[in-house]
Amino acid sequence: MTTINTSIPTEAEVVARAHAMIPWLREKADAVEKARMVPVETIQAFKDAGFFKILQPKRWGGYEMNPNVLNKVLMELARGCPSSAWNVMVLGVHPFEIGLLPQRCGDELWGEDNTALVSSSYAPFGTVKCVEGGYVLNGEWLTSSGCDHAAGGAFLGGRVADKNGEMAFRSFWINAQDFEIVDDWFVVGLAGTGSKKLLVKEVFIPEYRSHVIGAYDEASHGHVDNLYKMPFFYVFYAAVSSVIIGMARGMVDLYIEHMVPRQNLNQAVGAAVQDPFIKGRLGEAYSKILGSTARVLMNTDEAWSFASQGQLVPLDIRVRHFATNQFTGGECFDAAHMVFKKTSTRGVWLNSPMQRQMRDILVGANHITQNQDNIGDLLGGCLLGNPLPAANPFGAKP
Structure with missing residues (x-):
């Protein structure tokens, strides 16, 4: 896939868009809490503002900016509606993680729609089994914020032995059709994040869709932009x-x-x-x-x-x-x-x-x-x- 040419705004422009949304988000905050999820129209407004492109690779139409641009956007949005900002944080960080994976992952995720979002649940609640060519995931993963908006699937965390027999904490990118969303998010605060449970049953994840999430050396990061x-x-x-x-x-x-x-x-x-x-x-x-x-x-x-x-x-x-x-x-x-x-x-x-x-x-x-x-x-x-x-x-x- 060739790189998509995208007009990239300045940091000041992106942060100004977030600041301008504060009154609008504050008006919606109570309804967001009662609905226990951020409405689709709010997520679309965030997409239109480019917030999910901040850490997305340029190859697939992203801005590939300094992470402080996202940090400053979040500092503004959360003044208006913490739950909505939390969704931007979770869904906006995962384009970065896709950038750590082989290029074919980005092609598979954004080849037809480069606005597709990915949620996550990293705590290793479920089980992971190493098999030929990849891994098989089973079980429940809790608190996947914004999962209702994640047409691109989710990153799930799990511990599994590597080829040397040492336990490693890995992240696995799973398709949205391979998990069921269970609405169990009844909480005292951040109720509007829609951080529901994901149910996974015998799902195979190929090796290239996984990485050791805490790895940080030339072997794991030497090849990336x-x-x-x-x-x-x-x-x-x-x-x-x-x-x-x-x-x-x-x-x-x-x-x-x-x-x-x-x-x-x-x-x-x-x-x-x-x-x-x-x-x-x-x-x-x-x-x-x-x-x-x-x-x-x-x-x-x-x-x-x-x-x-x-x-x-x-x-x-x-x-x-x-x-x-x-x-x-x-x-x-x-x-x-x-x-x-x-x-x-x-x-x-x-x-x-x-x-x-x-x-x-x-x-x-x-x-x-x-x-x-x-x-x-x-x-x-x-x-x-x-x-x-x-x-x-x-x-x-x-």
């Missing part, structure tokens, strides 16, 4: 962090709108905007969110400085980036909760967008990519000179 020199785990984890940052920014937006006209009836200071505690909590929360934002964008730009030159990101930098981004969820939850507590009774009503935003941040911060406890221990050990454990997320052998 510059964007795909970025570590996949890093790109994915940073995108999750970016959505959560956007959720926290949305909480600040709502808090300011709530507080500006408010009067404190039982305090000497009448206007809420003059209350030192209200001002203090807002200032501290905003600083936490700004710090998380700066770190994610800085880390990605530093990694991009290597990948954009055709180089792999050095191990010590990968460790620092991957680990420090995982503190985003905790920091943003703390910031959002800090201001939510100052909304008093008004914030607890189910028709208050602030309580929905708070619940969405709670669930987002619970994502495995935001596991600051375990990653803090690993990062601290590395800083103290401890060797990496045998199983590590950095694609490195200790």
